[in-house]
Amino acid sequence: MSPLVKLPDYLARSSGDLDQLPPLFGSVHAPGLTAGEYADVLSSWSATGSRNIAIHIRLPFCPSRCLSCDHHTTVTHNGDTIDDYLNCLEQEIEMVTDRIGRHLPLTQLHLGGGTPNYLSDTQLSRLMDIVDKHFGVSSETETSLEASPKRCSPSQLALLKGLGFKIINFQVRDIDSAVQLAVGRSHSLPMLQDVLGSARSEGFDTIGMDLVYGLPNQTLGSIQETVGRMVELAPERIVCHAFSRRPDIFKHQRAIDTSSLPSLADKVAMFNSACEAMLENDYDWVGLDCFAHRDDPLSIARLDGKLHRNWVGYTAQHAGDLFGFGADAISQIGSANVQNQVQLDDWRQSIQSGNLPLQSGMLVSESERRRRQAMNDLMCNLQLSDYRDLLETNGETNTLAELERDGLVQVTPEKIEVTEYGRFALHQLWGDASPHFRGLAVL
Template identity: 30%
Template structure:
């Protein structure tokens, strides 16, 4: 049975047929390919090469601390009510910024900054200002830069929000997950409705350029009726972007999820019904389906970047500046350069030790081959724009697309027969049915992940 939605066709039978695991492609190769064979010295060389390219920069700063554990969480966090734990972390983060900035040509403009976590508003206002000043001391921030931060609405007030805006943040995001108090209790994330309404009101009053909220479907005790209420209440809040994540229940990878009652999770058909309803409600209320799990208003940067062909994906998801190279700071953060990826140590002890010794705190990474770079362009075009012009790849890399990817094009034939994709002379077009299964299409061009399927979440 096929249901028509604006820009999307929802086909239950095909979704069930292609219900396999695949990377989310926030990078290619995926982060699962990072290896300890890639060292801090390799990253230093990659930075040197990056300086020669003179590309603009994106910066990411990871604040890993949370006051309590959300049972659905898949992030790298440190749970502690002792706020003093942030003091040595900030000192080491500031030292890492200094050490790494000495290797970067910091005349390169910074077009994007993002603080993520964990919970960045775990920091008090003096600590926020301290970190902000360190960043501005060592980097050249473009006056029009997109500067964003994630917040937890349980630990925020109007003064804090206004301070963030005054100091220079112009975009903000927070997690709703679900308005239903039974669901919230089941995942240890209790946020009364008034709290969420107040947080959005403070953000609107502070005049942020853009606000993003996150929802999660597939959590315990959710059903079609209750999640419809959550979606409608979210629309009433009027955010600029909405991200609707599929909950990946992977307790063997994230032990905190063992606290979730598996018997309370919605079944596969219920999840599909929830997803269909969510897409329908959002697209009927002037949110564009950007891709995979992202929705944005037509005047939002994501929608504009997709229209202009400058949308891309990185380790934070969809992003608006395809030309930037990303440097990540803090424990577990990942840098994403043109030809290399590098991840910092996850453990605070190892991270602190490396920083203290004046070593870039790289724990693992990956050096991309020319083939990786070519395939990344193909995959990111499919993921970001739902189409690919073969001639663009041919002219950029001086190759014959059909010959280079003859095996992949053959493997796409059954997907074309199922209506997921159109294979044209100079173009690969993802159909409205294929949009929801874009990961299944992209994985065809992925030479790294096919033997690692179990490591990834399901495509829907």
């Protein structure tokens, strides 16, 4: 089936930012969380929390800064800085596991960046020792990391596999050299072929790749070529993100020549074209932004209605509460959402003073929790039943009517279903629907 080929009216009217879309659910007030309350949440977690837990460890270091980067990351060439970070990370994990308990079985372990594989072999081994000392990692744990293909040697891939990683997500963005040049990246196609070949030989269960559309110098033709090459490389998963320049938050993005940025209409056409190419090549569109081979666990979970999503991304299993460690890490623990201190120095100083490194947090009300669950269901299953009280209590039925009029959702007495058009706007529906949640993430 062909995906969207024509821009709906709201996109044509928009000035260039898809955030013009109305939210499906409005925001509700959520009380902020103090450090003391956060400590209480952790201490009482073992009595109230689920036994499934996922952890996400942020490693915010890179050898150089990409102009398109929208992560809080530090460029360093000093291994001592990373050693020092691992020391603090261990202390933070100790502070949390002293409260929630040690050796809890992990459903999911994810290393995010920065560039996790910028760590040396010794540092990666030490990190996994820290994890093993505090958590229960088993053959059932879904272990994944993000990796720069440029930093991957066959011996590093062997080490990562030996340390238990099953899923490796290569940060690619685009293969076109003019696009790479414009954002300060460089991955040649032969290098990618080489690295993917090595990863396959090592026996990783899943190889993923990301594609970013809306980058400087990108054209419809160039992205079609990139997607064609990615499909030939045949990763099991390709995650597709839109790039939005936000120089107010990420100052280095000022260096991007705005005249080289594709228009909104170009971006929609790029995503549409990428989507078509992947569907034609046996990828299944999973949820919001992920394309997975039809025999991939994510695709199977989607068909079985068992797809889940948390801060780390889509997963085929219910991962439970998510505990984030490291600067700027996000945690979703029961009714609390927490963001760690964003700036490396602040995060380090908190930990060295024996305090939990809380930047901001909130206790989510039952009503907000249900809204988030509803949006999560939409993002996984593209439909939602049992929703009326959420909409009516907040007087937002007009929004729903507007979305229905624009062809984004189909509403019946039993359910809201996201249409094929609406699927292209799912990200915006979700983002605006939970401003508090987003407020935690974009600082």
